[in-house]
Amino acid sequence: xxxxxxxxxxxxxxxxxxxxxxxxxxxxxxxxxxxxxxxxxxxxxxxxxxxxxxxxxxxxxxxxxxxxxxxxxxxxxxxxxxxxxxxxxxxxxxxxxxxxxxxxxxxxxxxxxxxxxxxxxxxxxxxxxxxxxxxxxxxxxxxxxxxxxxxxxxxxxxxxxxxxxxxxxxxxxxxxxxxxxxxxxxxxxxxxxxxxxxxxxxxxxxxxxxxxxxxxxxxxxxxxxxxxxxxxxxxxxxxxxxxxxxxxxxxxxxxxxxxxxxxxxxxxxxxxxxxxxxxxxxxxxxxxxxxxxxxxxxxxxxxxxxxxxxxxxxxxxxxxxxxxxxxxxxxxxxxxxxxxxxxxxxxxxxxxxxxxxxxxxxxxxxxxxxxxxxxxxxxxxxxxxxxxxxxxxxxxxxxxxxxxxxxxxxxxxxxxxxxxxxxxxxxxxxxxxxxxxxxxxxxxxxxxxxxxxxxxxxxxxxxxxxxxxxxxxxxxxxxxxxxxxxxxx
Amino acid sequence: xxxxxxxxxxxxxxxxxxxxxxxxxxxxxxxxxxxxxxxxxxxxxxxxxxxxxxxxxxxxxxxxxxxxxxxxxxxxxxxxxxxxxxxxxxxxxxxxxxxxxxxxxxxxxxxxxxxxxxxxxxxxxxxxxxxxxxxxxxxxx
Numbered sequence: 001x002x003x004x005x006x007x008x009x010x011x012x013x014x015x016x017x018x019x020x021x022x023x024x025x026x027x028x029x030x031x032x033x034x035x036x037x038x039x040x041x042x043x044x045x046x047x048x049x050x051x052x053x054x055x056x057x058x059x060x061x062x063x064x065x066x067x068x069x070x071x072x073x074x075x076x077x078x079x080x081x082x083x084x085x086x087x088x089x090x091x092x093x094x095x096x097x098x099x100x101x102x103x104x105x106x107x108x109x110x111x112x113x114x115x116x117x118x119x120x121x122x123x124x125x126x127x128x129x130x131x132x133x134x135x136x137x138x139x140x141x142x143x144x145x146x147x148x149x150x151x152x153x154x155x156x157x158x159x160x161x162x163x164x165x166x167x168x169x170x171x172x173x174x175x176x177x178x179x180x181x182x183x184x185x186x187x188x189x190x191x192x193x194x195x196x197x198x199x200x201x202x203x204x205x206x207x208x209x210x211x212x213x214x215x216x217x218x219x220x221x222x223x224x225x226x227x228x229x230x231x232x233x234x235x236x237x238x239x240x241x242x243x244x245x246x247x248x249x250x251x252x253x254x255x256x257x258x259x260x261x262x263x264x265x266x267x268x269x270x271x272x273x274x275x276x277x278x279x280x281x282x283x284x285x286x287x288x289x290x291x292x293x294x295x296x297x298x299x300x301x302x303x304x305x306x307x308x309x310x311x312x313x314x315x316x317x318x319x320x321x322x323x324x325x326x327x328x329x330x331x332x333x334x335x336x337x338x339x340x341x342x343x344x345x346x347x348x349x350x351x352x353x354x355x356x357x358x359x360x361x362x363x364x365x366x367x368x369x370x371x372x373x374x375x376x377x378x379x380x381x382x383x384x385x386x387x388x389x390x391x392x393x394x395x396x397x398x399x400x401x402x403x404x405x406x407x408x409x410x411x412x413x414x415x416x417x418x419x420x421x422x423x424x425x426x427x428x429x430x431x432x433x434x435x436x437x438x439x440x441x442x443x444x445x446x447x448x449x450x451x452x453x454x455x456x457x458x459x460x461x462x463x464x465x466x467x468x469x470x471x472x473x474x475x476x477x478x479x480x481x482x483x484x485x486x487x488x489x
Numbered sequence: 490x491x492x493x494x495x496x497x498x499x500x501x502x503x504x505x506x507x508x509x510x511x512x513x514x515x516x517x518x519x520x521x522x523x524x525x526x527x528x529x530x531x532x533x534x535x536x537x538x539x540x541x542x543x544x545x546x547x548x549x550x551x552x553x554x555x556x557x558x559x560x561x562x563x564x565x566x567x568x569x570x571x572x573x574x575x576x577x578x579x580x581x582x583x584x585x586x587x588x589x590x591x592x593x594x595x596x597x598x599x600x601x602x603x604x605x606x607x608x609x610x611x612x613x614x615x616x617x618x619x620x621x622x623x624x625x626x627x628x629x630x
Contacts, residue, residue: 108502115506119513126513129520133528136575142533143571147578154579155549161581166552168584169567170574227501230509239516383515392508399497399504459501462494 003189003196006049009071010181011203014045016078020085023276024264028218032225036218039210040261040279042203043253047286050177051335053184057152057159058342064188105222106459112226119233120209127202130243135194137201137245144170145179145247146197152176152183153192159183163343173343175336177290178247197245205242208253212446215260219267219408221458227396228453234392236383238442247291248439254287255297256446259418262305263411263454265321266312274324280305281328289332293426293443298329300421301414308414353432360431370430377437381445389445393452403457415451419444536572540595542619547580547593554585554594556611556626558602573597585611596624 018041024033052070056062106112136142147170151162162179163172178200185196209229216225232238242249261280265273284301287294305325309318360366382388404412426440529535547553555573559566561584573595574582583589594613596602599622604615613626 106498112502112506115510119509122510122513122517126517126520129517129524133520133524134530136531136533139531139571142531142575147571147575150575150578151581158550158579158581161579164581166581166583166589169571227505230505233509233516234512236512236516236519239512240519383512383519387508387511387515389508392504395504396501399501459498462498 001193001195003185003191003193004199006067006071006185006188007046007181007196007199007203009068009075010045010049010184011042012045013071013074013078014043014048015041016075016082017041018044020078020082021275021279023261023272023279024218024268026272027264027268029222032214032217032222035210036214036260039207039214040257040283042207043211043250043257043286044279044282046181046200046203046250047177047254047282047289047332049184050181051289051331053152053180053187054176054335054339057180057183058338062159062184062187064190067184067188106463108459109222109226112223112230116213116226116229116233119230123233123239124202126239127205127243130240131194131198134243135198137197137243141197141245144174146182146245148172148174148176148179149182149186149197150192152179153186163339165344173292173340173345174247175289175291175294175339177286178250198243201242201245201249204250204253208249208256208446211253211257211260212450215256215264215450216453219260219263219411220454221460223459224453224456227456227459228449231389231392231396231449231453232446234382234387234389235442235445236387237377237381237438238445241439241442246439248442251287251290251294251297252443252446254283254290254294255301255418255422255443256450258283258287258297258301259411259415259447260450262301262325262414263408263450266309266410267407273321277305277321277324278328281325282331283328284325285329285332287332288329288336293422293440294332295336296425297418297422298333300425301418302326302329304414304417304421308410308417311413312410357428357432361428366431370427370435373430373435373437374427377441380438381441389449396456397452400457400459400462402455403461404455408454412451412454415447415454419448419451531568531572533572533575536569537576539619539621539623540573540576542617543595543623543625544577544580546617546625547577549579551593552581552583552591553577554589554591554613554626554628555582555597556585556594556607557597558600559597569597590628592628594626594628596622596626598622598624 015038018037022033022037023040024036027033049071053062053067056066056070137146148162152159154161161167162176165172182197182200186192189196209232212232213225213229216228258280261276261283265276265280268276284294284298288298302322302325306318306322309321382391385391423440423444426437430437555570557566557569559569561567561570570582570584577595582595583591585594594611596607602624604624608614608626611626612629614629616625616627618624
């Protein structure tokens with residue numbers, strides 16, 4: 001259980017940092033802002049501590065004491081800033097969204113919330129079953145991710161085993177966010193307790209759900225967020241993944257966080273955009289530090305954001321904002337570059353290269369094999385056809401219908417293009433290497449739901465007169481006033 | 490209120506709720522069956538017990554050669570190798586090849602091996618047999 005202490009300190013540091021930065025303040029309802037900060041704080045704290053651990057490890061200073069000291073120093077510094085800001089601005093009001101941005105809540109959101117919590121409790125009990133049955137996770141967990149965490153957590157120079165060319169079948173060049181974070185906790189605990197990777201997986205699953213629900217509540221409506229949360233529970237393959245202890249769920253989290261933050265930047269006031277975009281870039285950088293697919297995502301997402309912003313805002317603003325996004329990506333990308341220099345090339349896709357992909361594309365059996373894998377894994381994504389996410393989405397699309405406000409168009413275009421291009425990239429590399437499409441779908445599932453529910457008309461709009469539907473264009477946030485509070489009551 | 494809006498809203502709500510709850514229940518039922526019928530699919534706990542003696546004996550920074558009668562080309566061979574690698578980590582387990590001469594070599598066998606022949610063939614000497622097919626060899630000078 002000692003290993004849970006560094007996990008908690010990392011999450012706490014991230015949450016305090018996000019609470020200080022308040023990236024989404026004034027964009028939507030307070031509960032959604034807090035939930036988003038919580039969801040982002042947890043994953044961003046894990047990402048940051050994993051990066052710091054790698055630097056400490058490579059410089060030969062990673063010990064239980066230095067890890068705890070680093071965490072302590074980070075928390076103390078954040079607490080000091082917190083208290084300084086509170087003393088400096090004791091009466092500072094929390095910005096609340098302008099009236100036009102506040103969606104009149106759907107009367108039966110409480111039903112959706114209650115059902116989501118019920119489904120979540122059932123799923124969490126299922127995850128407890130899965131963790132009890134396979135505490136070491138499934139194949140890639142003990143053959144790749146956790147075995148490398150053991151190397152990194154070992155004494156002396158054993159961390160070099162994680163990137164050793166002798167590690168022929170365990171991909172020594174795979175990025176180390178998950179392995180590094182688990183190793184960091186094991187290093188502090190002085191053992192290899194399975195509770196650490198299990199808890200890390202659970203934290204990422206819950207953080208992904210929190211970011212999805214909160215981001216949609218801020219961007220579209222509370223009901224959209226809750227409906228998306230319920231749709232997550234239909235993804236049988238996705239639900240099975242966290243307790244496999246692979247990197248796909250952390251990757252899905254960072255994909256979602258990056259696009260959600262970029263989407264919020266289009267809705268936010270101009271002064272808040274750089275912060276949101278820097279954080280979106282940081283999430284994309286963390287994705288690259290999580291898995292090689294994250295490198296593809298970082299490149300695709302950067303291009304999609306720049307193109308969408310150019311299309312909707314013009315060249316100069318797009319260029320300026322894209323630089324903030326790129327700046328946020330730097331920490332993750334620099335570490336990946338460093339790792340790739342230290343480790344031998346072992347990724348099957350890189351080894352197969354353009355030649356392998358071209359050969360695969362030229363062979364009809366290979367193309368058919370890939371399409372069959374896509375169809376089979378897509379079909380198996382829901383436990384039954386009736387409870388398949390696409391079935392639920394089809395019914396919701398037929399009843400709610402698509403209606404995309406002008407202010408959300410850049411976000412939807414950027415998100416949809418990112419999903420499409422990243423998936424296209426997976427298909428192309430699958431022609432030359434292997435085809436775990438169940439995991440590819442899981443990586444993109446939360447982001448896909450974000451895009452779909454951005455475009456779907458919220459329940460609130462169905463039940464309100466057309467004129468009362470909220471404008472989603474950004475207005476100046478107003479300070480909370482007594483009068484406003486009482487009028488809401 | 491828009492015409493038909495309420496009906497459509499309730500349909501969407503019902504679809505998401507039923508599918509979400511059913512998905513959660515199916516997932517729970519599936520995991521309950523796994524826990525009941527096939528826990529620890531790759532027998533990692535069993536391998537940990539088999540290899541515990543080797544873990545105790547070898548230094549944490551050792552590079553260990555690997556010999557087995559289950560070829561790596563078979564799925565079982567891969568499971569044996571990767572689970573042994575996981576259990577022995579942070580020690581590094583490497584397949585025994587002529588150009589590699591690690592001091593320690595782990596023997597992981599399903600059938601009783603001919604120790605003399607292995608010693609002669611690979612230039613190693615048996616240090617200890619841990620039972621259940623687990624042997625530790627040391628390279629001869």
